[in-house]
Amino acid sequence: MSVPLVAQSKPKVRTVTGFVRIDPGTYQKQIADALVVLRTAKREFIAEGYQVETLRLTTQPLGELVAGMSNEQALAYLALLDHLSVKEDFLLNVGPAMMHDTDDPATMHLLELALSTLPNIEASAIIADEAGIHWKTIHRTSELVKYVAEHSPRSQGTFNFTATAMLKPLSPFFPGSYHTGAGRQFAIGFEGANVVAEVFTKDKGNAAAATADLTAALTTHAKVADTIGNKVAQETGWTYGGLDPTPAPLGDVSIAAAIEDFTGAKFGSSGTLTAARIITAAVKAVPVKQIGYSGLMVPVLEDKVMAKRWAESAFNIDSLLAYSSVCGTGLDTIPLPGDVTIEQMDRMYADVASLATKWNKPLSARLQPIPNKKPGDQTDFKSPYLFNTMIHPLP
Template sequence: MRSARRGFAPDSSGPGFRIRTITVGTNLRSPSDTAPVEAALASLKRAQQVLTDAGYEVQTIRIATQPFLEEAGRGARANAVAALQALDRAVVTEHALLSIGPALAPDGDDPEFPAWAAELARTTRNLSFTVRVASLDRTASPRGVTAAGEAMVAIARATAGGIGNFRFAAAANVPAGTPFFPVAYHHGSDAVAVGLESPPLLSAAFAGANTLAEAKQRLTAVLESRLGPLERLVRQVARRDEREYLGIDVSPAPGKDASIGAAVEALTGVPFGSASTLAGCAAITDVLKSLRVKTCGYSGLMLPVLEDPVLARRASEGRFSVRELLLYSSVCGTGLDVVPLPGDTPADQLAALIADVAALSTKLRKPLSARLFLVPGKAAGEMAHFDDPYLTDCVVMKAE
């Protein structure tokens, strides 16, 4: 759940971006251990107040735990559902979000996992989880890939409009400490990180630039001048609460009035999906990777189709395909993110897409994920409409 959005444009007197999330990482002794969650919520409320008082709009507060179910047996996973539902109710009451990270070992063989995942998604509101399909110490996991695809199909069937897949993803080489959901999870001492919604800053920086080099220089200057004060403030918050400061995920997460598609078009001068889109994405990523602030998580370009009106419109115009999104992922951040697919897409076809994401992530040694949004009752080429205020209508794309 995010805060209500107002019209958004960079303001020279303000930060010019929103804080999409303040994410606190903590460890639970068991799924029923509520004390760390309560402490994390108190810390988040204090941090939210400090940042709000400083003029920042904080959209969400979030908690990431260690992946305590990743190595659990199927019995332990089943027994944890009631406790997870209770944790979900606790964070919903406080208008917060919770991620438990990977819930199945990469080589785990649990035929009951898809049904378990569907039940958890159906009976919770603000809880996210993943399957790890690749990690830096191993190649892609065929079992993990298969389990993730089967879980996505089960979740789409079990939740109204398939909305449960908004809170589930296949994660490839995603490190602990990433503040963005659904892939966030925690490792180590208690910590804090932040993630941004900042596409309007990019569009403003590119306006009037005559060359790609000038656009990159302008973007670097704008981001470093705006993020430096935020970093100093969050470091103070971390010290006060005795939490490790993990950094800022500088990925410019988009929203309905903060389009990353529009920012890329401001840079390239052509509709997203046209020739030069890949070069534009690469240029933005170069800047994000070079900033002189402590970064964490993806810190790359996000292209979530259903969360961005320009991306959704260009997809509906047929200007790019799922394969081209995967191509852009080679120079971007998140992989395939909230991509609308036919509701009857079989699990093995989803697994094939996830396997491509895992292979790309492993080859390039970069974090990627697949959050594939099956739209029940819709076929490729049909328009999908959503009641969710943060999802935008879009033509369903071919799962190929």
């Protein structure tokens, strides 16, 4: 019988994300009011001994945000928002540029320009939902990613964009976050790979014990978030949307290292999929109001150990799609050779959309082509959030 784990370390709070519907004439006051709510939540977490990494705001979808503006006016408005996000220390997401195949694809052109010239704004496109796969959006997404890779400094604009499939509104994690309502809502997301590592080191190779102990450990922190979320909602009049307890990794807080602790083998070896299933099962069992992915994230370039294993060819795109069958992975921060074609990316996005719709689960795809880089080359991103790795040939 497993001995219940007493969690020694707290996860970081990756984000407290607010959802707003702003107006060009009053956006500064609306954002200021929203930040009061988010900073209240941050203070509550700090009082409980948690570190809060970021505060984030997600606006209405891009087409609605800039309705009635010319491209020049829209870019100027987005630049003001970009500047304000730096000044007030929050991350900004302007939602999906396309939510349906019937949406105006011109909004994607505006987003191409924004992602290529504004360093902080994040956004997405929805490539599948309950109505099915959005084939036109997939193709337009590939075109956007190709353009941004070729026109943004160091091709890093692609890091601020993702394609989502079957992801519901109010996810706190960027870049896929979006909402379609009146706003005045907020959600919370954790960075809890350290909690997984603690459990997996103790319960190495024991799936039943690891599932039970990880559920218990995640629940301890989720209940704190739930209490804080409801308290802040009561005090502010905003609506608490829920918690995404996905144990997100970042840098040295590595989900790949945690999985290696459990399997005793390199990430990508046999047993990796089982570990992914254990994590997702534990997350789903946490008894609080959940939102977003609520599974497992495997971002190749954001996880130090994962980036190393990618360079070693320990796993590949097909491996990640296999893991996505049991967790909320998709294809996240995947470095691609610069000569990748739009048609090749179409197929990658389609695979993610097909898997998401088949199993009715949220997945995303953040592809990052790098012009003038070929298989065997190293990436050379200059970002505290990205770990450079090797580029592999496409099958």
